[in-house]
Amino acid sequence: MIVGDPPRDEQPSGMLPPDHPFLVSTARLRPQPAAVAILQLDDGRYLLQHRDAIPQIFFPDHWGLFGGAMEEGETEIDGLLRELHEELALVIPASLPRYFSRIDFDFTYCGLGKISRAFYEVTLPTKQLSELRLGEGRAIGAFSAQALLAMPRITPYDAFALWQHINRSRIG
Template sequence: MSDHAFVDAPLPLVPRPAVAALVRLADGRYLLQLRDDIPGIWYPDHWGLFGGAIEAGETPEQALVREVREELGVEPLSHGYFMRLTFDFAFAGLETMPRDYFEVTLPTTDPSELVLGEGRAVAAHTPQAILQDLRVVPYDAFALFLHINNAKIKGDADHAHAR
């Protein structure tokens, strides 16, 4: 794939409602997927969260469980809604498309025990690496930034006096 596959891909990109899994390990790192480097997908060769499009008839929660199973080979132990980003595609004659983010607990957090079903790699990364060093899908980077800074954004008592 060329160095410009992300920009030069000839295939159309089709926006769809989607879900993503925020998997934070006990040590504070997050599990990310290195996306395939192929044309026709959003952000090839970028690190991103596990997840994908919501299929017809699925709820976001059902899509999340299916995507985690397909991409990591495990059933989530639990998941809770975190946030939604909504993208307005009116410029292309399309509707708005949501991307729902869920906090997910897996039965294992050891990447070597996961069966990668999509993408090139799975790895755990520190918040600093995610926000400063890696090439991360921009909307996932924003959701991760909000998750990492959740307490500061809420104005928790421990952080309120630090401002």
């Protein structure tokens, strides 16, 4: 049996409708170096951002890590701290984020060269969750590792970094 596109009225759970911004957008996208946080609560859950459903961003209406593009002249840590403040009203010391991993993307085909996404671990006390204020995106979610890995719409690069983080004791 060959599985193909299901009829529109029979979309399996988690599948995007054919008119979803992720599938139909023609907006120009400009990849930039980024620093993001693998935010883990002290109870083990991970914090994710439900991204806006607008066509001008990478992976609209997906869940992803907090953080983002660095501004000209910023270090990864400076950019990460700025983004966490903008997106969550979270202020943490520069010594708190711990480097975890990096994914390099090769955009040479369109003249942009190689661009990195750096991942930093940040552990927060669960009680701090009530102090966070969403400044960008549609929602904040706190997910167990098992629930997170089963989610159908997570930005793929963040999903891989989260999988690595969850399984770090098994790797190597």
